[in-house]
Amino acid sequence: MLHWASYAFVRLTLALMAGILTCLYFGETLPVLVWPLAGLVGVFLIIQWRMWRHPNPAVADKAGLLALAAVYVAGAAFMQQATESRRPDHLYRFGQKIEFYRAVVDDYTVVRPATYATTVRVSAVRVAGRWQPAVGGIRISVPRDSGVTAPQYGDLWLVRGAPAPSKAPLNPGEFDYRRYLQYHQVYHQQFIHPDQYQRIGIAPPSLLKAAAMRAARVLDGVFRQYVVARREYALASALVLGIKDDIDQETKQAYANTGTTHIMAVSGLQVGLLFGAVSGLLGWLPGRRGPWFRLLTALLGLAVIWSYAFLTGLSASVLRAAVMFTFIIVARASQRQTNMFNTLAVAAFCLLCYDPYLLCDVGFQLSFLAVISIVYLQPRIGAWLDVKNYFLEKQRPWQPKPVQKAWKATSWTLDKVWQATALSLAAQVATFPLGLFYFHQFPLSFLFSNLVAVPISSGAVYVGLALLALKGIVALVGLLSSGLGQALDVVPQAVAWVFEKMIWLFNEYIFWIGRTMPGALISGIHVTAPQAWLVFGIILTLLAFFRLKKLVWLGLACLLMGSFAGSRVWAAHRLAPDEQLIVYSIPRRSVLGFWQGAAAHIVSADSLPLTETERTYRIVPGIIQREARAVSYHTRWRGSSVPALADTAAQPGMVLAVWRGVRVALVSGPLAGARRPVPAEVVVLRRNARVWPEDLAAVFSPAAIIVFDSSCKSWYVESMRKRLQPIGWQLHDVAMQGAFVWQVGSIDAPNR
Known part of the structure; x- marks a missing residue:
C-alpha cells in the first residue's frame, strides 16, 4: 500500500507540475482537457465511495495512482484555462482590423530615459465601426514628452490603432522577451504617441491593489524626503519597499557580480525578518507555551506579513513569500507541521492552482528551491563543525571572569557566523544550476558578500520600517498640533540618518568586494x-x-x-567548424559579426564604437551561447584582420568586404557612378542609401540578397520594398525580421 502520510502534497505538487510542463511544451497538440479531468475525478469519487463501504487495500493503491493521474491532468487543464490566447475573443483573432481599443493600465509603470513602459489589459475593440468584447494584454511604451504624465494603475484608455504581436528575439542568443511576456499573458506590444490615446476614466482592476500601490508610493515619498543621498535613497526604497526605479546600472551590476541581487528584491528575506521580529517580541511574554500563545503568534504574524505585503504594493515576489509564510505559520499554530517539505508543497500547490504560469517565473523557482535546500541541507552543513562547544571548552575554572565571558561571547558569535555560512551554502546548492542557466555566471564571492551584507541589510530593514512607523506617528501628532509635530520631526530625522549610514555602509561593502575580488565572478557560462x-x-x-x-x-x-x-x-x-556572417539588429547602428567557431570579429561600420549596453544586450548573449573565447570589437574596420576591403574609390558609396569566400557589399550612398559589376552574395543597405533599382541591377547580381540594416528608417525600408520585391530581389529587414545570418559553406546559406 502506498504511504501518503508525510509527503502527500509533495507527490501531488510534483504531479501538478508535470501536467503544467506537459501543457507548456505540448499545449498546441493537446485536446481540451476539462472533460477528461471531470471523468477522472468522477471515477475517483466512485472508487472512494466503494472503498468507504468495502475497504480493500489493493483498490486503495489504484485509487492513489488515479488521484495522481487526475492531478496531472488538472495541471495541464489549469494551464489551458490560464492561457488567454486560447480564448475566441483574444486580440489575436482580430489582427490588424482593430481601429480602436479600450484598455486599463494593469501594472506598475517603469520609468525609462525616453519612455514610460507598462501593461494594459484590453476589454473591448472596435472593428469595422462596431465595438465588441475582447481580452488580451499589451506591453505599451509612451514617450516622456513634455505634458505627458506617467500612466497610473487603473487608468482607462481609449487607443487608436492596432497593436502588433510581440517580436521574437532579434539577435542570436538574445533574451526572449516575447516568451517572457507570454508567460504573463501579454502577447502584443505597441509604441503609442501622445496623440494616439486618451484617458477616459479610472477603473482599477483591483481596488485593493490600487490602494496598496498608492500606499507604497506614499512611503517611498518618506524615504525620498529623509534619505538625502540619491544612491542610498534608491537602495533604501528597493530594500524596504521593492521600488527599484532609481537604482543605476552600475549599482545593479555590482550586486549581480557579488551574488547579492536578491537583497534588493522585497521577498522572503524581508517577510521572514518581520515574522522573526514578531515571534521574538512575543517570546518575552509569560505563558508562551500555551495554545493561546500559538494562536496569538499566528494571528499577529499573519497580520504583520500581510500588512507589509499591502504596504509594498502587493508585488508578485512579496505575495509569493507571504503565501509561503502563511502556510508555515498556520501549520505551526495548528501543530500539524509534520513535515516542512509537505508544508512548502501545499503553498506551491495553491499558488500553481491560482496561476500555473508561476512555474515559469524565475523568482518562484529560486524561492522554493532555496527554502527547500535550506530546510534539508543547512542543519547537516551546520553539524560539520561544532563551533560553539569548541570555544566553550576553552574555558577553565581558574580563568578570570572576563576571559571566560570572552570565550563564551566568541563561541556564540562564531557559531552564528558558521550557521550563516551553512545557510548561504545550502541555498547555493539548489539554486546553482538555475543561476548558470538564467544568468550565465557564478559569483565565487557570494559567501563574503552575504556574511556581511545580509546582517547589515536585515538591520537596515528594521531601521527603515521604524522610520516609516515614526513618521506616521509624527504625522498623526502633526494633525493635532502642527508645532508639536514639527518639534517631534527630529526623531525620524535622527533615525533616517542612522538608516542612510547603514545603507551607505552596505553599499560600500558590496562595491569594495567587487574591487577587491575582481576575478571572483565566473561569467560567460552557457548551460542549456x-x-x-x-x-x-x-x-x-x-x-x-x-x-x-x-x-x-x-x-x-x-x-x-x-x-x-x-x-x-x-x-x-x-561548433568548431561553424562559420557565420551576421548582420546584427541594433537600433540605428550598422554592425556585422564574422564568426569562426569560438572566435569572432565584431565590426561597427559607424564612426562610433558600440556602447556597453549595446554589447551587453545585443552581442554578449550570442557570445555566451557559442562560448566564444576570442572576440574583438572594431570601429570602421580599424584593426580588423578578417575582412579584406576593396578599393572604394572605384565604387563610391560602397565598401566591399570579402571573408571566407563570402563577398559583402555595404552601400551607404548613391551608386550612379559605379557601373562596374561587383560580385557580392550579400548587399547591406545603410543609412537610407539613395540607390535605385536600376543601379542595384547594374552593379550586383539578381541572386544577391538585399539586407536593410538597423540604420535604415522604416519608411525607407517600406519604400524600397515596394520597388525591389516586384522585380524579384530577395530582401531582409533586420529591424523587423531579426539579425541576418549567412551560414558559410551551407547549401542554403541564408539562415533567417
Missing part, C-alpha cells in the same frame, strides 16, 4: 536546459549517496557527470 537538468540530477544523486550510503547512487552521479561532460564536448566539437 537539458544540461541544467543534468546538473540537478548530479546534485540529487550525490545527496542520495551521502544520505543512503549506497554505491549505486554514486555510480548514477558519475554517469550523469559523464553525460554532462559529453554534452559539453559534443557542443564544442559541433
Whole structure:
C-alpha cells in the first residue's frame, strides 16, 4: 500500500507540475482537457465511495495512482484555462482590423530615459465601426514628452490603432522577451504617441491593489524626503519597499557580480525578518507555551506579513513569500507541521492552482528551491563543525571572569557566523544550476558578500520600517498640533540618518568586494536546459549517496557527470567548424559579426564604437551561447584582420568586404557612378542609401540578397520594398525580421 502520510502534497505538487510542463511544451497538440479531468475525478469519487463501504487495500493503491493521474491532468487543464490566447475573443483573432481599443493600465509603470513602459489589459475593440468584447494584454511604451504624465494603475484608455504581436528575439542568443511576456499573458506590444490615446476614466482592476500601490508610493515619498543621498535613497526604497526605479546600472551590476541581487528584491528575506521580529517580541511574554500563545503568534504574524505585503504594493515576489509564510505559520499554530517539505508543497500547490504560469517565473523557482535546500541541507552543513562547544571548552575554572565571558561571547558569535555560512551554502546548492542557466555566471564571492551584507541589510530593514512607523506617528501628532509635530520631526530625522549610514555602509561593502575580488565572478557560462537538468540530477544523486550510503547512487552521479561532460564536448566539437556572417539588429547602428567557431570579429561600420549596453544586450548573449573565447570589437574596420576591403574609390558609396569566400557589399550612398559589376552574395543597405533599382541591377547580381540594416528608417525600408520585391530581389529587414545570418559553406546559406 502506498504511504501518503508525510509527503502527500509533495507527490501531488510534483504531479501538478508535470501536467503544467506537459501543457507548456505540448499545449498546441493537446485536446481540451476539462472533460477528461471531470471523468477522472468522477471515477475517483466512485472508487472512494466503494472503498468507504468495502475497504480493500489493493483498490486503495489504484485509487492513489488515479488521484495522481487526475492531478496531472488538472495541471495541464489549469494551464489551458490560464492561457488567454486560447480564448475566441483574444486580440489575436482580430489582427490588424482593430481601429480602436479600450484598455486599463494593469501594472506598475517603469520609468525609462525616453519612455514610460507598462501593461494594459484590453476589454473591448472596435472593428469595422462596431465595438465588441475582447481580452488580451499589451506591453505599451509612451514617450516622456513634455505634458505627458506617467500612466497610473487603473487608468482607462481609449487607443487608436492596432497593436502588433510581440517580436521574437532579434539577435542570436538574445533574451526572449516575447516568451517572457507570454508567460504573463501579454502577447502584443505597441509604441503609442501622445496623440494616439486618451484617458477616459479610472477603473482599477483591483481596488485593493490600487490602494496598496498608492500606499507604497506614499512611503517611498518618506524615504525620498529623509534619505538625502540619491544612491542610498534608491537602495533604501528597493530594500524596504521593492521600488527599484532609481537604482543605476552600475549599482545593479555590482550586486549581480557579488551574488547579492536578491537583497534588493522585497521577498522572503524581508517577510521572514518581520515574522522573526514578531515571534521574538512575543517570546518575552509569560505563558508562551500555551495554545493561546500559538494562536496569538499566528494571528499577529499573519497580520504583520500581510500588512507589509499591502504596504509594498502587493508585488508578485512579496505575495509569493507571504503565501509561503502563511502556510508555515498556520501549520505551526495548528501543530500539524509534520513535515516542512509537505508544508512548502501545499503553498506551491495553491499558488500553481491560482496561476500555473508561476512555474515559469524565475523568482518562484529560486524561492522554493532555496527554502527547500535550506530546510534539508543547512542543519547537516551546520553539524560539520561544532563551533560553539569548541570555544566553550576553552574555558577553565581558574580563568578570570572576563576571559571566560570572552570565550563564551566568541563561541556564540562564531557559531552564528558558521550557521550563516551553512545557510548561504545550502541555498547555493539548489539554486546553482538555475543561476548558470538564467544568468550565465557564478559569483565565487557570494559567501563574503552575504556574511556581511545580509546582517547589515536585515538591520537596515528594521531601521527603515521604524522610520516609516515614526513618521506616521509624527504625522498623526502633526494633525493635532502642527508645532508639536514639527518639534517631534527630529526623531525620524535622527533615525533616517542612522538608516542612510547603514545603507551607505552596505553599499560600500558590496562595491569594495567587487574591487577587491575582481576575478571572483565566473561569467560567460552557457548551460542549456537539458544540461541544467543534468546538473540537478548530479546534485540529487550525490545527496542520495551521502544520505543512503549506497554505491549505486554514486555510480548514477558519475554517469550523469559523464553525460554532462559529453554534452559539453559534443557542443564544442559541433561548433568548431561553424562559420557565420551576421548582420546584427541594433537600433540605428550598422554592425556585422564574422564568426569562426569560438572566435569572432565584431565590426561597427559607424564612426562610433558600440556602447556597453549595446554589447551587453545585443552581442554578449550570442557570445555566451557559442562560448566564444576570442572576440574583438572594431570601429570602421580599424584593426580588423578578417575582412579584406576593396578599393572604394572605384565604387563610391560602397565598401566591399570579402571573408571566407563570402563577398559583402555595404552601400551607404548613391551608386550612379559605379557601373562596374561587383560580385557580392550579400548587399547591406545603410543609412537610407539613395540607390535605385536600376543601379542595384547594374552593379550586383539578381541572386544577391538585399539586407536593410538597423540604420535604415522604416519608411525607407517600406519604400524600397515596394520597388525591389516586384522585380524579384530577395530582401531582409533586420529591424523587423531579426539579425541576418549567412551560414558559410551551407547549401542554403541564408539562415533567417
